[in-house]
Amino acid sequence: xxxxxRGGQLVDGSIADIGIAGETIVQIGGELSxxxxxxxxxxxxxxxxxxxxVHLSSPPIERSGPAWVDDFTSGSAAALAGGxxxxxxxxFGAPGESLLQALERETAVARRASIADVFLHPVLASPDADNxxxxxxxxxxxxxxxxxxxxNPHFNRDLDGHIEAIRRAGEAGVVSMLHCEDAAxxxxxxxxxxSQGKTSLRYFGESRPVIAEVVATQRALAIAELTxxxxxxxxxxxxxxxxxxxxxxxxxxxxxxxxxxxxxxxTSERLQTPEAGKFVGQPPxxxxxxVDALWTGLRSGIIDTVCTDHAPWSLQAKLxxxxxxxxxxxxxxxxxxxLPMLYSEGVRTGRxxxxxxxxxxxxxxxxxxxxxxxxxxxxxxxxxxxxxxDPDLERTVTAAMLKSNVDYSVYEGWxxxxxxxVTIRRGEIVFRDDLVIGQAGSGQVLSxxxxxxx
Ligand SMILES: [Zn+2]
Numbered sequence: 001x002x003x004x005x006r007g008g009q010l011v012d013g014s015i016a017d018i019g020i021a022g023e024t025i026v027q028i029g030g031e032l033s034x035x036x037x038x039x040x041x042x043x044x045x046x047x048x049x050x051x052x053x054v055h056l057s058s059p060p061i062e063r064s065g066p067a068w069v070d071d072f073t074s075g076s077a078a079a080l081a082g083g084x085x086x087x088x089x090x091x092f093g094a095p096g097e098s099l100l101q102a103l104e105r106e107t108a109v110a111r112r113a114s115i116a117d118v119f120l121h122p123v124l125a126s127p128d129a130d131n132x133x134x135x136x137x138x139x140x141x142x143x144x145x146x147x148x149x150x151x152n153p154h155f156n157r158d159l160d161g162h163i164e165a166i167r168r169a170g171e172a173g174v175v176s177m178l179h180c181e182d183a184a185x186x187x188x189x190x191x192x193x194x195s196q197g198k199t200s201l202r203y204f205g206e207s208r209p210v211i212a213e214v215v216a217t218q219r220a221l222a223i224a225e226l227t228x229x230x231x232x233x234x235x236x237x238x239x240x241x242x243x244x245x246x247x248x249x250x251x252x253x254x255x256x257x258x259x260x261x262x263x264x265x266x267t268s269e270r271l272q273t274p275e276a277g278k279f280v281g282q283p284p285x286x287x288x289x290x291v292d293a294l295w296t297g298l299r300s301g302i303i304d305t306v307c308t309d310h311a312p313w314s315l316q317a318k319l320x321x322x323x324x325x326x327x328x329x330x331x332x333x334x335x336x337x338x339l340p341m342l343y344s345e346g347v348r349t350g351r352x353x354x355x356x357x358x359x360x361x362x363x364x365x366x367x368x369x370x371x372x373x374x375x376x377x378x379x380x381x382x383x384x385x386x387x388x389x390d391p392d393l394e395r396t397v398t399a400a401m402l403k404s405n406v407d408y409s410v411y412e413g414w415x416x417x418x419x420x421x422v423t424i425r426r427g428e429i430v431f432r433d434d435l436v437i438g439q440a441g442s443g444q445v446l447s448x449x450x451x452x453x454x
Pocket of ligand 1: 055309
């Protein structure tokens with residue numbers, strides 16, 4: 001045995017020592033000794049978080065204009081400081097690249113640069129014959145997921161092809177992650193606003209109304225029913241779309257729901273301020289009634305995961321004065337704050353239990369993407385991905401505390417109680433004393449089992 005963690009409180013409330021050999025948990029409770037020990041008395045011991053939805057920059061793909069400011073190294077640092085040990089990155093293909101080629105390229109980048117463990121979601125740019133043929137092979141290549149944007153005008157134009165792609169994915173044990181906002185609805189709403197001269201970001205919410213999410217969610221649910229394939233709706237934002245998912249789930253469809261922190265803590269009023277650009281995400285911020293519905297969904301189980309959609313830009317890039325409802329940069333930094341804020345705002349307030357927090361931030365994503373029980377569990381034989389979490393540590397969010405390369409946070413000034421003090425990834429202490437000490441290149445690109453089963 002190499003490392004023992006003493007006296008931490010597990011999710012079920014019991015206190016147990018944990019024994020780690022190499023990268024693996026080998027004993028829970030009983031007599032334990034090892035050359036290295038960590039004292040976790042008075043702390044919670046959580047399984048490392050699994051954030052299935054992040055955007056980390058992956059050269060050599062060049063974008064026009066500025067890029068996301070985090071690569072696999074700085075994104076890992078933010079994740080580990082926040083108790084997330086595994087991230088699922090969206091793998092966009094370079095022009096002309098197939099799904100498997102994109103995966104191969106990004107796997108090499110992640111192996112060199114990542115500290116956190118990684119799994120990858122190839123983005124389906126088009127359901128052409130080559131991609132359709134490759135979808136059947138994704139599962140056997142250790143990939144459990146594929147991303148499809150219903151926001152892409154191509155989606156409606158080749159609906160038939162996309163349905164077939166999602167069907168084949170399901171057959172191959174690959175879950176389709178769907179961005180549910182309807183392209184035609186957004187185009188219509190945007191045209192109306194432009195014709196009225198309402199182009200500033202204060203109209204951003206109206207340019208992507210709830211009905212755009214509703215109609216795309218209905219489409220996603222219809223495809224799940226038609227094909228029997230599992231669908232995972234990313235960053236769901238509204239009460240109306242959530243209600244549709246609840247009905248579909250009750251009817252036995254394989255529908256899974258993710259939301260992200262932005263929709264749990266902030267509302268559309270932010271888009272009426274001079275700094276609206278800071279808060280632009282897709283879908284847009286919604287109303288207080290939507291926030292309440294999402295929290296109810298977290299508690300009831302209709303929402304399966306809280307993932308960040310970490311897409312970090314510099315403040316200057318977000319507040320570009322040229323931005324309007326047709327030209328903008330969606331997304332915010334979030335990796336380091338996901339778990340502390342969900343604990344502080346969810347568990348401490350009594351809105352969700354500690355075991356729900358673990359399901360939402362770790363074990364459900366591990367299951368849905370074919371990584372459980374290697375990830376998402378504190379169990380003998382599981383990877384030793386562990387977070388020693390101080391439930392009473394109170395800190396105020398500042399940009400300076402963030403390990404991400406961002407220079408701002410939408411949560412600056414937020415008082416958060418409950419923070420990781422030590423993060424262990426596969427038996428190695430990678431974050432301690434507020435320092436990320438894991439090395440770039442020590443993260444693994446994981447091979448996933450079948451996805452889409454919870
Ligand atoms: Zn995303």
